[in-house]
Every structure is written in structure tokens, then in C-alpha cells.
Amino acid sequence: xxxxxxxxxxxxxxxxxxxxxxxxxxxxxxxxxxxxxxxxxxxxxxxxxxxxxxxxxxxxxxxxxxxxxxxxxxxxxxxxxxxxxxxxxxxxxxxxxxxxxxxxxxxxxxxxxxxxxxxxxxxxxxxxxxxxxxxxxxxxxxxxxxxxxxxxxxxxxxxxxxxxxxxxxxxxxxxxxxxxxxxxxxxxxxxxxxxxxxxxxxxxxxxxxxxxxxxxxxxxxxxxxxxxxxxxxxxxxxxxxxxxxxxxxxxxxxxxxxxxxxxxxxxxxxxxxxxxxxxxxxxxxxxxxxxxxxxxxxxxxxxxxxxxxxxxxxxxxxxxxxxxxxxxxxxxxxxxxxxxxxxxxxxxxxxxxxxxxx
Amino acid sequence: xxxxxxxxxxxxxxxxxxxxxxxxxxxxxxxxxxxxxxxxxxxxxxxxxxxxxxxxxxxxxxxxxxxxxxxxxxxxxxxxxxxxxxxxxxxxxxxxxxxxxxxxxxxxxxxxxxxxxxxxxxxxxxxxxxxxxxxxxxxxxxxxxxxxxxxxxxxxxxxxxxxxxxxxxxxxxxxxxxxxxxxxxxxxxxxxxxxxxxxxxxxxxxxxxxxxxxxxxxxxxxxxxxxxxxxxxxxxxxxxxxxxxxxxxxxxxxxxxxxxxx
Numbered sequence: 001x002x003x004x005x006x007x008x009x010x011x012x013x014x015x016x017x018x019x020x021x022x023x024x025x026x027x028x029x030x031x032x033x034x035x036x037x038x039x040x041x042x043x044x045x046x047x048x049x050x051x052x053x054x055x056x057x058x059x060x061x062x063x064x065x066x067x068x069x070x071x072x073x074x075x076x077x078x079x080x081x082x083x084x085x086x087x088x089x090x091x092x093x094x095x096x097x098x099x100x101x102x103x104x105x106x107x108x109x110x111x112x113x114x115x116x117x118x119x120x121x122x123x124x125x126x127x128x129x130x131x132x133x134x135x136x137x138x139x140x141x142x143x144x145x146x147x148x149x150x151x152x153x154x155x156x157x158x159x160x161x162x163x164x165x166x167x168x169x170x171x172x173x174x175x176x177x178x179x180x181x182x183x184x185x186x187x188x189x190x191x192x193x194x195x196x197x198x199x200x201x202x203x204x205x206x207x208x209x210x211x212x213x214x215x216x217x218x219x220x221x222x223x224x225x226x227x228x229x230x231x232x233x234x235x236x237x238x239x240x241x242x243x244x245x246x247x248x249x250x251x252x253x254x255x256x257x258x259x260x261x262x263x264x265x266x267x268x269x270x271x272x273x274x275x276x277x278x279x280x281x282x283x284x285x286x287x288x289x290x291x292x293x294x295x296x297x298x299x300x301x302x303x304x305x306x307x308x309x310x311x312x313x314x315x316x317x318x319x320x321x322x323x324x325x326x327x328x329x330x331x332x333x334x335x336x337x338x339x340x341x342x343x344x345x346x347x348x349x350x351x352x353x354x355x356x357x358x
Numbered sequence: 359x360x361x362x363x364x365x366x367x368x369x370x371x372x373x374x375x376x377x378x379x380x381x382x383x384x385x386x387x388x389x390x391x392x393x394x395x396x397x398x399x400x401x402x403x404x405x406x407x408x409x410x411x412x413x414x415x416x417x418x419x420x421x422x423x424x425x426x427x428x429x430x431x432x433x434x435x436x437x438x439x440x441x442x443x444x445x446x447x448x449x450x451x452x453x454x455x456x457x458x459x460x461x462x463x464x465x466x467x468x469x470x471x472x473x474x475x476x477x478x479x480x481x482x483x484x485x486x487x488x489x490x491x492x493x494x495x496x497x498x499x500x501x502x503x504x505x506x507x508x509x510x511x512x513x514x515x516x517x518x519x520x521x522x523x524x525x526x527x528x529x530x531x532x533x534x535x536x537x538x539x540x541x542x543x544x545x546x547x548x549x550x551x552x553x554x555x556x557x558x559x560x561x562x563x564x565x566x567x568x569x570x571x572x573x574x575x576x577x578x579x580x581x582x583x584x585x586x587x588x589x590x591x592x593x594x595x596x597x598x599x600x601x602x603x604x605x606x607x608x609x610x611x612x613x614x615x616x617x618x619x620x
Binding site: 023025050060064065096199207 | 400401402403404406413414416419420421422423424425426427430433434435436437438439440441442445446462463465466470
């Protein structure tokens with residue numbers, strides 16, 4: 001497979017098509033419009049492909065529910081305000097144990113916010129997002145290559161665990177162009193018996209999330225929870241970058257991690273041995289892996305393009321075993337590696353450690 | 359030899375309806391099941407029940423069913439039908455579901471001309487939640503949230519879904535029926551059958567509105583409720599065929615008029 005230069009949003013579209021996505025419904029919103037546009041074009045070309053420009057984000061996710069139940073690999077995409085609207089359907093997908101892929105190209109918020117890259121939807125994504133007791137798998141790509149790889153993986157994970165999977169990136173990831181190689185997708189392994197296609201001569205099937213008896217509902221909640229625990233045990237992913245000899249670890253994901261890598265290069269040039277811990281799965285969060293790291297490293301600095309959301313998961317993981325600092329730029333501001341370098345120099349003292357730690 | 363003249367449709371489960379005495383849902387369910395049997399489509403039909411009194415419809419229909427969140431039935435049905443175009447897909451919706459919270463999903467599914475059938479149960483009140491005002495509550499109707507009667511200044515007007523939807527070029531067949539008498543029940547059955555047949559023939563979106571008694575929330579006896587539909591409710595919601603494009607096209611052909619494309 002050749003290397004091609006593509007824009008992030010289109011990479012997601014192409015990876016989805018190659019992964020066998022045959023249904024897309026969505027409503028335009030900046031900065032992810034290239035995804036519906038790309039899908040509109042590509043789904044015409046592939047056999048059985050269906051593209052619908054829905055009347056709303058709400059309708060889009062409920063169309064995805066129908067298409068997923070009917071057996072198609074299905075996707076929708078949006079950006080922050082639109083993702084809020086989709087939460088009703090995401091909650092239903094989780095309740096009914098239906099696979100689907102949801103892309104969130106985050107922008108500044110709350111409210112309408114703006115259209116600049118931001119990471120303010122971490123809480124919403126990693127805590128389920130909609131009403132009720134559930135989690136969804138959340139993947140945080142930091143490069144074009146990962147946009148492609150994780151989009152394909154998202155469909156596999158959604159099928160394997162019959163659960164919605166979110167690609168959580170931001171406007172910068174969606175708009176930037178980078179070279180990418182599309183890997184060969186795995187053949188789909190989704191049992192026919194899960195698909196609703198009419199009862200035929202057999203027993204009729206019901207797909208529902210309504211369980212009126214509290215004891216039955218509780219059992220359903222625990223069944224879902226057991227599934228989430230399996231996911232947490234088996235599917236957690238992270239990347240360590242220059243962490244072997246590090247005295248200080250930056251923790252960042254997505255676009256934030258790219259900036260952190262740039263800062264780490266500069267810090268090392270100045271003699272500060274910084275490294276990076278990058279969660280790739282934001283839910284499940286790589287809690288144990290980060291905790292292990294805190295056994296040998298005393299100082300951590302969390303960087304997010306928000307006022308501080310993932311930092312709470314970092315604190316939960318490290319449990320007071322190390323000093324944790326934080327630097328945030330919310331509102332659609334994308335800081336430079338130089339800024340982050342300066343922040344680290346200001347907040348970290350070799351003798352004192354992180355100065356204004358939590 | 360004995361001949362069976364009445365029995366449970368094969369597309370119905372052997373469960374007892376939970377609906378109140380005099381409620382129209384059980385009649386409508388039965389009619390749909392009879393039509394499914396008659397057209398021999400049990401194995402290829404997928405139903406989308408709503409939130410509301412009919413949320414448990416899958417306890418009664420012995421066909422594949424997938425629940426929809428409140429109002430989203432036509433969107434979910436769209437997703438199913440587009441992936442499985444040779445299946446018969448219908449949504450079953452109440453007046454709050456279709457005309458309030460799900461008006462966008464319903465309107466746009468109709469406007470896209472999705473080849474699905476919508477069975478629209480209009481009882482002019484929110485039944486499940488205890489009798490609040492519906493978008494189809496008639497002028498002056500007293501409900502728990504319009505205690506002084508529906509007042510257009512506060513509450514707007516009852517929405518005539520069938521008439522409004524008939525203006526959309528995407529809709530093929532729309533009829534308003536009721537289930538308050540043996541004659542009207544038979545008429546409704548015919549309408550449902552026609553709608554399903556049109557879908558099978560690929561003729562497009564159809565909507566069957568059924569004026570349905572809700573004695574519990576109307577605070578009437580079942581007999582009074584049936585009478586209220588005739589004497590009051592159907593004045594705001596006139597019964598009859600509101601649009602039937604396929605039949606019109608056929609008629610024009612018979613008369614030797616211009617051929618209707620599609």
C-alpha cells in the first residue's frame with residue numbers, strides 16, 4: 001500500500017470505507033464537514049453504500065441505530081455541539097448493545113463556542129456522555145496515521161463488544177494533512193444472529209433498552225458493567241515517548257500530545273530529561289500503566305487544551321504517589337511547543353519538583 | 359366440518375394487552391397483525407414502536423421490533439429500510455411522538471419519501487404520562503396541563519398532521535381513520551393494508567392516522583369516548599383519504615389521461 005497525503009477528516013472517511021462502513025448519516029458542522037462530503041462521494045461508489053444528510057444530529061444518530069441493527073457497519077460524525085445532540089442515541093446504542101462509530105472533531109465550547117481546535121469534551125466522551133450508567137470506548141488519535149488505524153480499529157472494537165466507539169480528535173487533527181498508509185482491514189466477524197432483518201420463519205427478535213423491572217434493569221446494568229471491565233482489562237492503549245530516562249513526564253493526548261512531543265525535544269536540548277505518557281484509549285484510561293510509571297518517576301505535568309479534565313484521571317491513577325502539575329489552554333487556543341517548553345521550565349525545579357502541584 | 363372464523367393473528371404473541379379498557383391501541387395492533395398475516399410478510403417485517411403507551415408493542419407483535427427513543431422512530435426506520443430495502447418497515451407513533459418531539463424526524467422521513475409506513479395514533483392527549491396536553495389536543499380541550507382548556511394564545515392550535523404531510527411531494531398515501539365502530543375498524547384495516555401493499559410495491563411513504571379513544575385520560579366511558587370521536591374530535595380531524603397518489607395515477611391512466619411517472 002502506497003503512502004498518500006490526505007487531510008485528517010478525509011482519512012477518517014477513507015479508513016471507514018475500507019473498514020467496510022456502508023452507512024453514514026450526518027449533519028454538517030465545522031470543523032468536520034469534509035467527513036460527510038467524503039462519505040457522500042465514496043458511499044456512492046461502493047456496493048450497498050448508503051449516505052444520508054440528516055435533518056439533525058439527533059436524526060443522524062437514530063438512523064445509525066437502525067442501520068446498525070439492520071447489520072451495516074455504521075458511522076456518524078460531528079463536532080462538539082452536534083455531539084451533545086447525539087447523546088440520546090449514543091445512550092441507546094449502549095443500552096441496546098449496538099455497534100457504531102461516532103467521530104467528534106472537538107471545537108471550543110461550551111455553548112456554540114467557536115470552531116477552533118479544543119479538548120473540552122473529554123469529560124463528556126469518557127463518562128458515557130448521555131444519560132444512564134454506561135461507558136463508550138474513546139480513542140484519541142494524534143496523527144494522520146492513527147486517524148486511519150484507529151478508525152479501522154474502532155469498527156472492530158464496536159463489533160467485538162457491541163458498543164459505540166468514539167474517535168475523539170479536534171479541528172486541528174481534522175484539518176491537517178499528513179502522509180498516511182492504510183492498513184489492510186480485518187474481515188468483519190459479526191454474528192448474523194445479532195442482525196435484525198425480519199424473523200423469517202423463526203422466532204422474532206426484540207432490540208430494546210427499556211427494562212421496566214428494576215431488578216432486571218439492574219442485572220442489565222451489571223451485564224454492561226462486566227463488559228466494560230473486560231474492555232478496560234483488554235483494550236487499554238498508551239504510548240510512552242522518551243520515558244526511559246525521564247525525570248519529568250508530560251501527560252497529554254491527541255493534538256496536545258503532538259505539542260508535548262515538540263516541547264520534549266526542546267526541553268531535552270536544554271538538559272531537562274522530559275518524556276511523554278500519551279493515553280491512546282481515553283476510555284478505558286491507562287490507569288495501571290500510569291500508576292506503574294509513578295513508582296519510579298516523581299513529577300508529572302498534564303497538558304490539555306481545556307481547563308483540566310483528563311488531569312482528574314491522572315490524579316485518580318497516580319493517587320498522590322507523585323507531584324502533578326497542569327497547564328491548560330481552553331477556548332480553541334493551540335499553544336506552540338515553545339510555550340509549553342517555557343511553562344515546564346517555569347513549573348519544574350529539579351530540587352523542588354513540580355512547584356504548583358495538585 | 360368446523361370452520362375457524364376468528365382467531366389470534368399469527369403475527370401476535372399470546373400475551374394479554376396491558377392497555378386500558380376502551381383504548382384504541384389494542385385494536386390498531388390487531389389490525390396491523392392481521393394485515394401482516396394476510397400479506398404473508400411476518401418474516402420480512404420490522405416494526406419500530408415508540409415511547410409512550412405503545413412502548414411495549416413488542417410484547418404483542420410476534421415480529422422483529424426495535425424500540426426508538428421518543429419521536430425518533432422514522433429516523434430509525436429510515437436506517438433499517440435503507441440497509442434492507444426489501445423488508446417491510448413501519449413505525450408506530452403517538453401524537454406527542456410524531457407531532458411534537460419527533461416532528462422533525464417524521465416530517466423529513468416523509469419529505470425524503472422513505473418507502474416506509476407510519477401508523478399514527480392520535481388520541482389528542484398524552485396517555486402514558488397521565489393526560490397532559492398533546493399537539494393534537496383540540497381547542498378548549500381540558501387536560502392536566504391545559505386545565506382551563508386549550509387556548510390558542512397560550513397553547514397554539516391542534517396540528518393537522520395528515521393535511522400538512524400531504525403537501526410534501528415525498529408522501530404517497532395518507533388516510534385518516536378511526537377505530538370507534540365495527541365499520542370504521544374495517545375501513546382502518548383496509549387503509550393499513552393498502553399502505554403496506556404500497557410499501558411492498560415500492561410506491562413510497564404512507565401515513566395512516568388513526569383517531570383513537572383514550573377513555574382513561576378523556577375521563578369518559580369507552581362508549582362516550584367512541585361518541586366523542588364522531589361528535590367532536592373528527593370535526594377538528596376530518597376522516598377520509600387525504601392523499602393517494604398511486605390511486606390517482608391509476609385513475610388518470612384509466613381515463614386515458616397523462617401517464618404518471620413512477
